[in-house]
Amino acid sequence: MAFFEMVRTALRTVMQQPVTILYPAQAAKKTPISRGHVMIDESRCISCGTCQRKCPAQAIIISKEAKTWQIDRLRCVVCNSCVDTCPVKCLFMDTQYTAPVTARSVDLIAITYVKPPKPEKKDEPAQ
């Protein structure tokens, strides 16, 4: 039987600093591997479409013709699948969450990658 167990705990908590933080005035605790949101380095994306195929939430749409990479942030479940499978490693995970929104929208990013020209073949020596 314990009568004053809770009183002891409660008194100690009263004396302590609060364990909560004043978010968002104070930044939330994040670790280097926290999954916040997916980012893209548009200058390196080769539009292969692997991330679109591997996305379990079907949040990513790549258009080869229009050269765009599009993500629906509200569909994305931040599973890291696209980051893991990207063959050129142009996708990476930011540790912070995206800001709250009031309406559905998509992030449309223009891909600026330019395929490097193939090295010119040496012409056959003229006979």
Add this chain to the structure above:
Amino acid sequence: MSKQIIVPFGPQHPVLPEPIHLDLVLEDEKVVDVIPSIGYIHRGFEKLVEKREFTEYVYVAERTCGICSFIHGATYCQGIEQIMKIEVPERAQYLRVIWSEFSRLHSHLLWLGLFADSFGFENLFMGAWKTRERVLDFMEETTGGRVIQGTSKIGGVRRDISSERLDRMVKDLDVLDREMKELTTIFLHDDSIRHRLRNVGTISREDAYHLGAVGPTARGSGVAVDLRKTGYGAYDRLNVPVVTDSCGDCLSRCTVRAKELFTSTDLIRQAARKIPDGPVDVKVTGAPDGEYFMRAEQPRGELVHYLKGNGTKFLVRSRIRTPTLTNIPPLIKMLAGCDLADVPVIVLSIDPCISCTER
């Protein structure tokens, strides 16, 4: 005999974190019958298995529940590995145990908090969740996610924990143990809490067994069932004590969960001591052809994933039976004959997870 009236309980009720509806048939203040209905948050996960590749469905399986997410993901992976006869590296199996047990700690601490809230002890609720934050911090530091870990994959795990981190984790467990000890002392020995929970929502051992109670609900009535004893994953190499209590009331179920916190930290220590070095995953080729019933112990009880593949990348059938679904018939039995004021406490005492139940 007095007139019977029906009082609806839920789907929106202060004590319920998730929607379940109970029609309580009352005679004066006594509950004589209960008619449950579910179906408010059905999301069609089992159908989705036909639309996603089996390797990607891990992420979907994991999102079946927001509390025991890691165990859902790991159970699905283990089922597929059994169909495809994949040998998972030892280290991956131990890491699965460590994360599973941390999930259990996180779930039980969350439940203890909610339970305290259900009988009106808000200070204790905050205390339990404060302790739970330590567990979540560990999860985020090692997996990248606080509640959805996302580290399961077919053939192993996606992340490794360094040996220095494991050593630090074992040291942190001592602090966690101390905090939990203080917390559970209040739950188990405080006079007002004992008075509130003793002989409330009693279910006998026979009834619990015959109505198919699982997990702490069954163990609280003295039925010693624990799927970890069957030795799936790395559990066969660890010493798993089964915690039971004999009274079958709300305090018994609370006692079982409170004591299981310490068996979980003990299992994590054992796993950290025995974990071998080596790779954490193997390369998976081909597709599952066949069927398997994978059973695992969740914080709430026995979880079953039935998986059937036909040799393509898409499974043909998945069936998830979660512990809360089987704990609803015992809940009805507990509620019959109780006072209206005890209903919230009794409903919470089975640790209902409705999102799980409806998938």
